[in-house]
Amino acid sequence: MLTQSATLATNERIQALRANGVPVTHLAFGEAGLPVAPEIAAALAAAAGRNSYGPTAGIPELRAAAAGYFDRRGLPTAPGQIVAGPGSKPLLHALLSVLPGDVVLPRPSWVSYAAQASLLGKEVVWVPVPEGSGGVPDPALLGPALVAARARGLRPGILVLTLPDNPTGALAGASTVRAVCEIAAEHGLMVISDEIYRDLAHEPGSVLSPAEIIPERTVVTTGLSKATALGGWRLGVCRLPEAELTARLIGVASEIWSNPTTPVQVAAAYVLAEPEPVRAFVAAGLGLHRAVVRAAYETVLAAGAGCPAPGGGFYLYPDLEAARGNASSRADRDAAGSGAGLGGAADLAELLLERYRIGVLPGSAFGDDPRGLRFRLATSLLYGDTDEQRWTALRSTDPARLPWIAEALARLGTAVAELTGKGHGDLR
Incomplete structure (x- = not known):
């Protein structure tokens, strides 16, 4: 249970x-433990009257703002590649539901990844993280672990990475991320790169996203709960590599949450546009x-x-x-x-x-x-x-x-x- x-x-x-x-x-x-920035609170308050249902994938201004956010981080993105949800956790669960195969996780990794895999009847293939690191599996152990998993009858198909990491707080180096991505591509894995802590990397520019290495195989997720400390507002976005996967994810979302809360989406569009405040x-x-x-x-x-x-x-x-x-x-x-x-x-x-x-x-x-x-x-x-x-x-x-x-x-x-x-x- x-x-x-x-x-x-x-x-x-x-x-x-x-x-x-x-x-x-x-x-x-x-929880990020910060107060709410007054400018963000004002954006939410101004949208309080928007009480109609909206598009399942997110309102146009949010999808455009999220695309711009990823553009500025070296990941060229069209608004149509963006799907928003009521927090990144529901998005991750929906992604695991539409991507085929069992789930490969670094050990240790965030508590909900394995739990969500279990909810969906997927097995977990655990791979230890490199010494003194976290968020990615040890490249020296990943390939053998995948081979052994298939020999046991498992079907590893999804690799989840966290950059920077929860729980270790460590950030995997670029060479390690590249090595892991090469192995993922060789074994036909889709990568979910959870980058909700990206803007809290202690050295700016130190995060190498798998979407820069294997863009056709990488989904990137982020949200409002960490860098802007808005966990209770429940808004996440993901960047998808191709239209078919986007359509499948929207189909699941339409049957679970219909659309994210519209006033929060308006505030999120303001946040992701990254004005000076x-x-x-x-x-x-x-x-x-x-x-x-x-x-x-x-x-x-x-x-x-x-x-x-x-x-x-x-x-x-x-x-x-x-x-x-x-x-x-x-x-x-x-x-x-x-x-x-x-x-x-x-x-x-x-x-x-x-x-x-x-x-x-x-x-x-x-x-x-x-x-x-x-x-x-x-x-x-x-x-x-x-x-x-x-x-x-x-x-x-x-x-x-x-x-x-x-x-x-x-x-x-x-x-x-x-x-x-x-x-x-x-x-x-």
Whole structure:
């Protein structure tokens, strides 16, 4: 039985704890944590009266704006190649439904990819990511994994990549992306390139889209929820390589969501046209995400964890293997009873929440080995509990030093250090 998404379930659990007066440092949910830019809010408000059904693929001004958005990123696009939906997640599910074959995923990868494959009766072929990276399968392992899958009777047909990555926060290098795309083409795979974090790459221009390498085999998806922090507005778009696939996707969309919400589409057209206020807001958000996640990265490294370097967005994927044998730490001893140590990712995430009041997601939620002591943390909900705090963080030249952010990072460092044996001090 398919259970509730791990990200949503954990977020609801943490919110319930907070509502009951339990202070929790919330690092478990990938909400971008920014206020709404006033110019974007005004665009939505101005369209509030547009209450008629619209075209299934999206209103013309949105499709044209999305085409221009991709054009400016080196992907020549016609408006007819664009399909919009109520968030990129429904679009991804619809794409998996119309593309033939089983699904090839990097391990680890975002929680919903495998879940959606399961909903559609498709098998998943897992391929580990390169050391210290994420979002793409290891090119040295991809070809053999495809051959082995076919030998087991599977039909790998779709490869999903995430650039930059969720959950690791890493960004695959251009040479790795090229190698993976060459193997995908050789084996006849269609590629879905989830680029919703593209505009939050820490080094501008560092994302190489598979659509630049194998355009005829690549669908690119993005949305409003990350760079402009509009997750609750639910608007995603995808860029399709050819007319037949576009028609099939529109057919599915017409029977599920009819059309995306029209006022949100109007606001999305404004966002994707990238006027100066939007560019400035995205740039400020990028600076904030980059500063705080890099401060968190330095914190967990200093506390004894391993961790891929962040390359985009606001995620980290620490590895606390050093905690496995650290039965001398008070937390480990108390949690395990006998001092036998932590059993795996779920134990670690539960310990962090119950003892340290730090919410994270276990690596096992992303298809990782459940015995590994890895977890995903998101720094984006540290920016503040009020719009005033969030605007302060957004405008700060050194946001990691703001008291409410610095305190949360210190709590994280203390917990990790105690678990790895780098420190045994009590939390304050």
